[in-house]
Amino acid sequence: ETGVTQTPRHLVMGMTNKKSLKCEQHLGHNAMYWYKQSAKKPLELMFVYSLEERVENNSVPSRFSPECPNSSHLFLHLHTLQPEDSALYLCASSQGTRQETQYFGPGTRLLVL
Amino acid sequence: AQTVTQSQPEMSVQEAETVTLSCTYDTSESDYYLFWYKQPPSRQMILVIRQEAYKQQNATENRFSVNFQKAAKSFSLKISDSQLGDAAMYFCAYRSGIIGGSEKLVFGKGTKLTVNP
Numbered sequence: 001e002t003g004v005t006q007t008p009r010h011l012v013m014g015m016t017n018k019k020s021l022k023c024e025q026h027l028g029h030n031a032m033y034w035y036k037q038s039a040k041k042p043l044e045l046m047f048v049y050s051l052e053e054r055v056e057n058n059s060v061p062s063r064f065s066p067e068c069p070n071s072s073h074l075f076l077h078l079h080t081l082q083p084e085d086s087a088l089y090l091c092a093s094s095q096g097t098r099q100e101t102q103y104f105g106p107g108t109r110l111l112v113l
Numbered sequence: 114a115q116t117v118t119q120s121q122p123e124m125s126v127q128e129a130e131t132v133t134l135s136c137t138y139d140t141s142e143s144d145y146y147l148f149w150y151k152q153p154p155s156r157q158m159i160l161v162i163r164q165e166a167y168k169q170q171n172a173t174e175n176r177f178s179v180n181f182q183k184a185a186k187s188f189s190l191k192i193s194d195s196q197l198g199d200a201a202m203y204f205c206a207y208r209s210g211i212i213g214g215s216e217k218l219v220f221g222k223g224t225k226l227t228v229n230p
Contacts, residue, residue, distance in 0.1 A: 033217075042220040042222050043204070048217065056216045088156065090158060101148070106156060106157045107156050
């Protein structure tokens with residue numbers, strides 16, 4: 001039980017759809033992260049938010065748009081995705097950044113048709 | 114840029130036996146943190162153990178221990194008395210401890226551990 005929840009757990013969308021992934025942490029943490037996990041590739045960091053401000057963006061295409069309305073919630077808005085964007089999207093949170101351990105949610109399995 | 118290498122895509126161990134998973138990393142930083150995460154088939158990533166680079170003593174958590182060799186940039190995970198529930202993907206990860214350094218965890222590709230009854 002990590003205290004990080006993600007919805008939906010599974011999502012199938014067409015390339016013209018717009019959808020959003022939601023992450024919520026119940027741990028009182030100040031930093032939240034989006035990672036992408038593709039088959040046979042290491043996890044890739046997408047975005048980092050600390051105290052609701054984006055502090056890192058790892059060259060992610062603009063079809064992925066993060067939003068952090070408060071320190072407990074993180075969204076990933078998706079639009080005009082490509083089939084190669086199909087992956088497991090993991091959210092994580094930590095008390096602070098750098099030395100703090102990150103705790104992960106269960107992920108959203110995304111399939112883009 | 115930092116890199117993490119896990120040279121064993123798959124490993125297997127008999128129940129109750131001991132297994133060691135390998136991890137090497139490359140960095141020019143002096144301050145950093147190393148982690149082992151476990152991802153069971155249900156896919157929730159769980160922290161197994163963490164090591165601060167400035168600590169010489171190897172971290173231990175119950176049946177899990179690490180062999181941290183800073184000069185060799187090696188960070189292996191030993192699982193003692195393996196249990197069926199230990200079966201999972203294991204990821205080694207690195208995180209900078211340098212102020213102004215990257216916030217991200219750098220992950221290896223993972224090792225799939227199978228535990229045979």
